Amino acid sequence: MPNAHASDVAAGPATDLIETDFPSLARRPAPRPTGAANPYPLLRHFLVVVLPVLALALTGLLIASVHALSTIAERVYEADAAGRHVSMAAIVGTAAPDALEAIAGGRFPEPADAARTQALLAEKAEMFSLTCVALIAPAGTAYVNEGPACPALGRERRKDIVAYIADQLSTHDARLFKAIEQPIPAWLVASVVPGAGGPVVIATLQASTPLDEVIGASIMSWIGGLGLALVVAVGIALFLVAQTQNEIDRRSETLSSARDRIARFVSRHVRTSALGPERARRSDCTVLFMDIRDFSSFAETASPDATAALVTTIAGIGFAAVEAHGGDVDRLIGDGLIARFDGPDRIDRAFDAAAEILRRTAAARTARGVGIGLMDGEVVEATIAVGDRADATILGRTVNVCARLCGTARAGEIVASVALVPPSTCRLVDAGTETLTLKGHRDPVSAHRLRLTFGAPAGRMPAAAHEAPSRGRPLGAGAGVAIRGRAVETLPREV
Numbered sequence: 001m002p003n004a005h006a007s008d009v010a011a012g013p014a015t016d017l018i019e020t021d022f023p024s025l026a027r028r029p030a031p032r033p034t035g036a037a038n039p040y041p042l043l044r045h046f047l048v049v050v051l052p053v054l055a056l057a058l059t060g061l062l063i064a065s066v067h068a069l070s071t072i073a074e075r076v077y078e079a080d081a082a083g084r085h086v087s088m089a090a091i092v093g094t095a096a097p098d099a100l101e102a103i104a105g106g107r108f109p110e111p112a113d114a115a116r117t118q119a120l121l122a123e124k125a126e127m128f129s130l131t132c133v134a135l136i137a138p139a140g141t142a143y144v145n146e147g148p149a150c151p152a153l154g155r156e157r158r159k160d161i162v163a164y165i166a167d168q169l170s171t172h173d174a175r176l177f178k179a180i181e182q183p184i185p186a187w188l189v190a191s192v193v194p195g196a197g198g199p200v201v202i203a204t205l206q207a208s209t210p211l212d213e214v215i216g217a218s219i220m221s222w223i224g225g226l227g228l229a230l231v232v233a234v235g236i237a238l239f240l241v242a243q244t245q246n247e248i249d250r251r252s253e254t255l256s257s258a259r260d261r262i263a264r265f266v267s268r269h270v271r272t273s274a275l276g277p278e279r280a281r282r283s284d285c286t287v288l289f290m291d292i293r294d295f296s297s298f299a300e301t302a303s304p305d306a307t308a309a310l311v312t313t314i315a316g317i318g319f320a321a322v323e324a325h326g327g328d329v330d331r332l333i334g335d336g337l338i339a340r341f342d343g344p345d346r347i348d349r350a351f352d353a354a355a356e357i358l359r360r361t362a363a364a365r366t367a368r369g370v371g372i373g374l375m376d377g378e379v380v381e382a383t384i385a386v387g388d389r390a391d392a393t394i395l396g397r398t399v400n401v402c403a404r405l406c407g408t409a410r411a412g413e414i415v416a417s418v419a420l421v422p423p424s425t426c427r428l429v430d431a432g433t434e435t436l437t438l439k440g441h442r443d444p445v446s447a448h449r450l451r452l453t454f455g456a457p458a459g460r461m462p463a464a465a466h467e468a469p470s471r472g473r474p475l476g477a478g479a480g481v482a483i484r485g486r487a488v489e490t491l492p493r494e495v
Contacts, residue, residue: 039252043245046238058230065226066219073215074187078177081189085202088124089193092135095120099135099144101197106141114144121146125204131186132205138192140166147205165190165203176203185209280382283342286350286420287399288327289373289406290318290357291336298368310367311335317364321356325349330394336370336406340379340394350374351422354414358452362412373406374416375399397441404438405447414450422450429453 093100099113109117121133125147134145140163168176169192176190190203292298292314299307315332322329322339326349330338341350354372361370377398384391401417409415413431422428431449438445 039245039249041245042248043241046241051234051238054234058227058234061230062223062227065223069219069222070215073218074177077187077211078175078189081204081206082175082191084124084128085189085191085204086193088121088133088202089195089200091124092117092120093195097196100195100200103135103137103142103144104195104198104200106137106139108142109144117144118146128204128206130204130206131184132203134162134203136162136165136190136201136203138166138169138199138201150205161188161203165201169201179208180205185212187211280380282378282380284376284378285394285398286341286346286374286376287379287394287402288322288339288341288350288354289336289402290314290339290354290370291333291372291406291409292368293371293409293411294368295335302367306367313364313366314361314368314370317360318357318370321353321360325353325356327353338394338399338403347376347420348423350376351414351416351420351426351428355422355426355428355452358412358414362452369411371406371409371411372414373402373404373409374414374420375402375405376417376420377401401438401441401445404441405436405445408436408438408447409449412451415447416450418446418448427453 089100096109096113096116099109099117102109102113108114117135121135121144124130125133130147132145132147132150134143134150136143143162165176165188168174169190174192176188178188180186180188185208186205187208188203188205190201192199192201292310295310298310302310314335315337318337318339319329322337325341326343327339327341330340339353341347341353343349351374354374357370357372375398378396379394379398380396381392381394384393405415405417414428416422418433428450429452431451433446433448435444435446
């Protein structure tokens with residue numbers, strides 16, 4: 001009755017077996033593929049690196065803007081005052097030419113001319129809100145001044161100022177701008193203007209406090225507008241960077257999740273090959289083939305659910321055993337799988353995994369048993385690409401022979417090359433050694449059939465006879481064989 005255990009298979013899925021017999025493996029999270037990087041921390045770099053640098057740059061820009069606007073305002077005032085100086089010189093030259101000529105020549109004008117000149121200067125001082133206006137000889141030897149702040153200057157102080165102005169304005173068309181604090185905070189502008197009797201220096205002094213207030217208000221309005229625009233720009237940039245970081249995180253999470261899901265379908269070696277250069281290489285490993293015996297007859301009569309449950313249960317047992325013993329499942333092949341074991345103790349671990357598969361399959365009372373083939377040798381790791389599809393696998397004689405050995409194994413048997421010696425902890429018995437002629441291989445292969453023994457305690461093999469069987473024919477009932485110094489018990493062959 002081929003469907004006798006279908007209910008048992010459906011009732012005992014692979015997940016239950018794995019959780020019961022391999023709890024540490026069941027709790028282990030799915031491995032993340034090698035090379036799955038963390039999301040790029042764009043927002044953190046922006047906040048830690050870009051934003052401080054940007055803040056310093058913007059602060060420097062605002063300070064430079066304040067200085068530039070203040071300098072521009074002073075230069076504009078200086079140019080405007082120089083224009084007024086030319087106008088004053090023209091008025092004085094018309095109304096009091098003798099006084100202007102005397103000053104240009106370095107002489108003090110006559111009292112009447114000086115009084116007329118002071119009246120004209122007082123009128124201009126009131127018109128332009130000037131605290132002092134002065135006509136000075138280029139050499140500083142004579143001057144006439146007028147204005148509310150001029151009388152407060154002592155004689156010596158006026159002489160010092162006049163001498164300073166004359167020294168600074170030693171060239172034609174030269175101008176002087178200076179902020180002074182005494183007698184009051186004021187801006188001093190002096191320039192050399194031509195006259196009928198020669199060049200003359202005109203100096204004006206204007207209180208700077210009202211000017212500073214007006215200029216400060218203008219600068220603050222400009223800087224405030226510029227600063228607000230920059231803050232808005234930085235805020236928009238921060239928002240966009242945050243949105244970009246969210247998109248990077250989302251896509252990275254999606255990519256990592258997709259990699260994790262895809263990684264379930266491929267082995268560790270396939271993931272490594274996919275992330276590395278696509279170059280074929282040779283390596284030594286132990287290959288394990290597992291296949292469900294007489295699966296076709298079961299699938300013909302069993303329901304689709306029972307068929308899928310059988311494959312799922314046995315595949316789960318195979319995966320768990322291979323992973324638990326340090327192997328790597330290369331791929332599922334229909335109702336079987338192919339796995340590889342690497343490292344110096346790979347043969348022992350492959351036998352342990354194979355024995356574990358047989359024991360767990362028997363304990364699960366599946367409708368069909370499994371046969372296992374083991375072979376150790378050199379394999380070719382290669383990536384096979386056709387069109388837009390690619391796959392990484394192992395190839396070569398070792399793989400082919402292992403598949404043929406698996407095909408000759410009966411249910412509950414391990415067929416392995418005689419060169420492979422099982423460890424004593426496997427509790428395996430030798431059911432016979434024979435020479436197999438495998439399809440596609442010219443040279444025959446000597447292999448021995450191994451089965452589980454349930455009577456021997458773990459870690460000890462049963463006692464064996466000392467007589468080795470003849471090569472090329474199966475062992476008889478009760479016979480014993482010594483394989484490379486290790487004694488194993490033999491059982492009669494099942495029919």
